[in-house]
Amino acid sequence: DIQMSQSPSSLSASVGDRITITCRASQSITTYLNWYQRKPGKAPKLLIWGASNLQSGVPSRFSGSGSGTDSTLTISSLQPEDFATYYCQQSYSTPVTFGGGTKVEIK
Amino acid sequence: QVQLQESGPGLVKPSQTLSLTCTVSGGSISSGFNCWSWIRQPAGKGLEWIGRVCTSGNMNSNPSLKSRVTISVDTSKNHFSLNLTSVTAADTAVYYCARGPGFDFVYWGQGILVTVSS
Numbered sequence: 039d040i041q042m043s044q045s046p047s048s049l050s051a052s053v054g055d056r057i058t059i060t061c062r063a064s065q066s067i068t069t070y071l072n073w074y075q076r077k078p079g080k081a082p083k084l085l086i087w088g089a090s091n092l093q094s095g096v097p098s099r100f101s102g103s104g105s106g107t108d109s110t111l112t113i114s115s116l117q118p119e120d121f122a123t124y125y126c127q128q129s130y131s132t133p134v135t136f137g138g139g140t141k142v143e144i145k
Numbered sequence: 146q147v148q149l150q151e152s153g154p155g156l157v158k159p160s161q162t163l164s165l166t167c168t169v170s171g172g173s174i175s176s177g178f179n180c181w182s183w184i185r186q187p188a189g190k191g192l193e194w195i196g197r198v199c200t201s202g203n204m205n206s207n208p209s210l211k212s213r214v215t216i217s218v219d220t221s222k223n224h225f226s227l228n229l230t231s232v233t234a235a236d237t238a239v240y241y242c243a244r245g246p247g248f249d250f251v252y253w254g255q256g257i258l259v260t261v262s263s
Contacts, residue, residue, distance in 0.1 A: 039208075072249055081241060081253035082192070093251070125192060129248035133207040136192040 040064050040128050044137035050145040051116050059111045059140045061126035070130035071109045073102055077122045086111065116142070147171045149242050149254035157261050163229040167242030167254055168222075175200050175220045180245055183216060183227045185238040198225055232261045
């Protein structure tokens with residue numbers, strides 16, 4: 039199985055901040071990397087697919103980059119509704135696997 | 146707009162079979178080539194892909210669970226189901242059903258908490 043690790047596991051930030059979350063795969067996954075946002079009691083929401091493609095309806099302040107083993111999710115200007123937990127997921131090979139999550143909290 | 150909704154018992158006894166159903170609305174489960182997945186998240190842990198069934202009839206599952214998992218589709222009821230046998234407390238989790246395209250999970254159910262306890 040491909041192992042996915044995220045860093046940091048949590049961070050505190052203020053509204054308007056720019057934040058970056060990193061995801062690392064145990065082997066190359068090219069750009070088969072997705073990012074999800076999950077809020078308490080809600081289902082995960084796909085934000086970015088294929089490492090850098092913004093899912094329809096997702097605000098442009100979210101962006102993704104990377105290929106190979108390392109990817110990043112950036113929120114350019116954090117909004118109150120962005121406080122949530124973010125997960126990366128590789129879709130390169132089965133079983134698909136997820137990172138452990140990064141919880142973004144209000145500073 | 147495709148919507149998914151999980152249903153099933155919230156409490157299952159150890160060694161028994163966990164059975165969940167995901168009802169699809171807003172579209173036919175058999176239209177196009179789609180695959181329908183189950184994903185779970187134990188409390189305080191990460192997300193784990195359990196497996197999927199495709200409209201072609203193919204099913205594949207996570208090798209960590211493979212011998213215990215069956216996922217099937219009932220096109221007449223527009224739903225798909227998960228059976229997980231010989232459950233233990235480690236199977237306690239929120240279970241989600243989801244759909245791609247492929248492994249890009251765009252559509253998710255709200256999730257259902259299943260507790261394994263006597």
